[in-house]
Amino acid sequence: MAHYDFDMPISDAQVRALRVNDTVSLNGTLYGIRDATQIHMFDRGRKTRFDLRGHAVIHTAPNVKWVGETQAAPTGYAPLCVGTTTSARMERFTRPLMEQYGVRIIIGKGGLFAASQRAFADLGGAYLAIIGGAAALETTWIEQIEEVDLDDLNPESLWKFRVKGFGPLLVAMDSHGGNLYGTIATAAQGRRAEVLAALGVGSGK
Amino acid sequence: MRVDPIEVEEAAKALYIRALKLLPPDIKAGFRKLDSAETDTTGKAVLGTMIRNIAVAEANDNLLCQDTGIPIYNIVIGRNVAVDGYELKQAIVRGCARATKEHPLRSSVVHPVTRGNEHTSCGRLVPVINIDFSADPESLRIEMIPKGSGSENNSWLKMAIPADGIDAIKTFVIDCVLEAGGKTCPPTIVGVGVGGTADLCVHLSKVAATRALGSVCEDAEGARLERELSGVVNALGIGAQGLGGDSTAFAVHVETAATHITMNPVAVNMQCHSARRARATFTPAGVSYGF
Ligand code: SF4
Secondary structure, eight states: OOEEEEEOOOOOOHHHHTTTTTTEEEEEEEEOOOOHHHHHHHTSSSOOOSSOTEEEEOOOEEEEEESSSSSSSSEEEEEEEOOOBBGGGGGGGGGHHHHOOOOOOEEEBBBBOOOHHHHHHHHHHHEEEEOTTTHHHHHHHTTEEEEEGGGGGOOOOOOOOEEEEEEEEEEEETTOEEEEEEHHHHHHHTHHHHHHHHTTTTTTT | OOOHHHHHHHHHHHHHHHHHOOOHHHHHHHHHHHHHHOOOOOHHHHHHHHHHHHHHHHTTTTOOSOOOOEEEEEEOOOOOOOOHHHHHHHHHHHHHHHHHHHHOOOOOOBTTTTOBBOOSSTTTTTTTEEEOOSSSOOOOEEEEEEEEEHHHHHEEEEEEOOGGHHHHHHHEEEEHHHHHTTTOSSEEEEEEESSHHHHHHHHHHHHHHTTTTTTSSSSSSHHHHHHHHHHHGGGOOOOGGGGSSSSSEEEEEEEEOOOOOOEEEEEEEEEOOOOOEEEEEEEEEEEEEEO
């Protein structure tokens, strides 16, 4: 189990070095993306002007406050509370994000599935687990909202955050087929019969 | 006792913000209990981060979680309370919208077809407003629950049949917890509705999921079922955030209702670890806030 500090963006070699249970902290740029953002990008033909190659995206839609454009808030938005949403709904966007935009890392909660796992192996990527619901803490790792695109979808805009020491995040899916959620879920299924027996299921009680 | 709609509007606004920032003491106690019993290293680290987040939210006067949820207001009106019911509901909607605009909060509420967001946390039939009555002579209580989507998206109803018995209920609950995995932001409160009609059963599961930790089902059979399920659910090993360990759930809560001779319905609704709720109580002495 190693720890990595990444200055974003990163290379194919860097992401392929990651193994499940390693930890990662990010510095520099992080993009925020969500359901509507990706529905518009991949189903409705919209494009972003951002260059996502080698970058990480986080499944989020932040609470922001309009403060007017200043040096500290170049978009006019100040981050109030930035957290992470359940990744499972966005499974089908992993491959196009990586193929069309060169994204390397997806950050989310709850994990992704087999299609994403294959995309990570084929194209060089990884999934980093963040603690869902720990948004007050996560917000302290965000320095600024640097830019925003597709903002008609607000709060599901494409956000460009500048982050510092964003983590430690747990590598939960890697490019070598490692999948922590899968391992845990399989083990839990394996305990199902025992738990039902403890509840007296099938005993005629 | 008369209740002024202006005060209700202020309370509806204050409650939404308060619920998003302050975790109730029973949930904090639930965290301490899980943390002291956790044997898995990853599980321990995940719980540690969650507990730290509660402190950071309080220190920075920030929201615990970015998901402002679907706003739910549960109103319980006492016997000698005079209130214009229509105006009461309007006041709740106005207070909810003002919290969203004035704090500001992310509006997480959209039209189900157009997906249009009014940026008020309000829309058709939202906030959800439930009204009930109590024997209390002079009090009006408003409970506010911002229901996060990660947990709400994991909701199930099964119209089991009488021949399947209680086994069907127990098996369904365990299978729902397995299916939810880490998507609900465990540790959760697993809310189970047993009996009623389909809609009542689902409603009961929500009531169960959002009840304070340590509270017990009023029906002795329901209480027995929740004790049994609470006793075994953490043996599944799904753990906090679905990353393994002993902290899958704070508890399983059960609520029951009478049902039809041909029916055996069971519903599951979950509340995530950001188990937020806030309460305002109006009495002749004024308004007080709690959980
Ligand atoms: S499930 Fe709960 S804790 Fe997790 S992101 Fe949603 S509201 Fe927050």
